[in-house]
Amino acid sequence: MKSDRFIKGRGAQHNTQNSFLKFSNEMRDDFLEFCRVSGEEADNNKTQYISIFPKSIVNKVNSPDVGMSYSLNPYQGCEHGCIYCYARNSHEYWGYGAGLDFERKILIKKDAPALLEAKLKSKSWKASTIVLSGNTDCYQPAEREYEITRACLEVFLKYRHPVGIITKNALVLRDLDILVKLAKDNLIGVNVSVTSLSEDTRRVLEPRTTTIKKRLKTIRVLSDNNIPVNAMLAPIIPGINSHEIFNLAKAVSENGALSFGFTLVRLNGAIGKIFEDWIRKAMPNKADKVLQQIADCHGGSLNDSRFGIRNKGEGIIAKQVHDMVHLARLKFFKGKSFPELNADLYGEKKDNQLRLF
Numbered sequence: 406m407k408s409d410r411f412i413k414g415r416g417a418q419h420n421t422q423n424s425f426l427k428f429s430n431e432m433r434d435d436f437l438e439f440c441r442v443s444g445e446e447a448d449n450n451k452t453q454y455i456s457i458f459p460k461s462i463v464n465k466v467n468s469p470d471v472g473m474s475y476s477l478n479p480y481q482g483c484e485h486g487c488i489y490c491y492a493r494n495s496h497e498y499w500g501y502g503a504g505l506d507f508e509r510k511i512l513i514k515k516d517a518p519a520l521l522e523a524k525l526k527s528k529s530w531k532a533s534t535i536v537l538s539g540n541t542d543c544y545q546p547a548e549r550e551y552e553i554t555r556a557c558l559e560v561f562l563k564y565r566h567p568v569g570i571i572t573k574n575a576l577v578l579r580d581l582d583i584l585v586k587l588a589k590d591n592l593i594g595v596n597v598s599v600t601s602l603s604e605d606t607r608r609v610l611e612p613r614t615t616t617i618k619k620r621l622k623t624i625r626v627l628s629d630n631n632i633p634v635n636a637m638l639a640p641i642i643p644g645i646n647s648h649e650i651f652n653l654a655k656a657v658s659e660n661g662a663l664s665f666g667f668t669l670v671r672l673n674g675a676i677g678k679i680f681e682d683w684i685r686k687a688m689p690n691k692a693d694k695v696l697q698q699i700a701d702c703h704g705g706s707l708n709d710s711r712f713g714i715r716n717k718g719e720g721i722i723a724k725q726v727h728d729m730v731h732l733a734r735l736k737f738f739k740g741k742s743f744p745e746l747n748a749d750l751y752g753e754k755k756d757n758q759l760r761l762f
Contacts, residue, residue: 460520543571566751
């Protein structure tokens with residue numbers, strides 16, 4: 406049973422102090438009482454869109470266990486509000502908090518398509534798959550208004566450059582026309598995140614995301630249009646969705662996914678306190694058990710920064726998860742494989758474009 410203090414429609418239940426800043430804000434009881442008596446809102450819980458202007462947009466990924474070399478994030482912060490999201494910590498680099506700020510202060514990079522084209526036109530750039538987003542979801546609600554992701558896809562198509570997508574939003578189907586064109590030359594792969602088959606679990610873990618039914622339909626529609634899909638069954642959280650691995654693998658396979666990946670939840674930096682506060686309000690009866698099992702997968706701590714171990718875990722519980730994943734792949738993905746994207750067309754296309762200048 407949820408706490409009466411639970412903020413509906415958000416993952417994090419409070420804001421956190423930015424570890425890089427000297428001062429912090431505190432919502433005091435006397436101020437809250439003043440607002441109540443005065444009939445004013447202490448916090449309207451609304452999302453803000455804030456434009457920023459970075460000098461570059463393609464990021465080199467140096468972590469050896471992430472599975473991508475380059476990423477592009479049209480937005481920083483994410484309104485989806487997934488409570489476990491590792492990207493929360495990155496919001497502190499922009500001067501905000503990893504809690505409610507991450508979900509309510511969304512940074513918009515309107516120049517992303519132009520910056521991407523400048524990168525692809527660079528004489529020194531060699532084709533390597535660039536992943537949208539890698540950090541925050543490129544099809545989060547802001548994309549409906551700003552269409553930055555769609556504009557970036559048009560740039561990738563123009564230069565015949567390979568691109569990957571990671572999302573849990575059915576909005577990706579809006580851009581099916583571009584995705585189909587990219588897929589004809591094997592230039593696109595889409596990773597769709599499916600964390601649970603339970604809507605109750607989805608709503609509390611990922612409050613502003615697409616329903617599970619729509620995500621499975623998204624996999625089906627993409628697959629029916631010959632767009633390769635890898636399902637991300639991530640993160641696996643012991644005591645919350647770890648019992649669903651077989652059913653999840655079966656569901657995504659039946660809807661056309663060619664492969665699936667997984668990670669064990671890790672709660673680095675500010676995320677540990679945010680997650681603990683959330684679960685004690687959202688799932689008070691199982692909070693201690695879940696937190697202990699997560700710690701058991703990470704050497705007794707919620708925080709695990711060890712490359713190669715942090716995403717996969719260790720110990721008995723982690724081994725059980727790995728064994729179930731292995732059996733699920735044998736049972737539901739035999740003979741299936743996710744293709745390597747085509748990097749051969751870009752050089753010729755870039756040369757042709759440069760001749761125009």
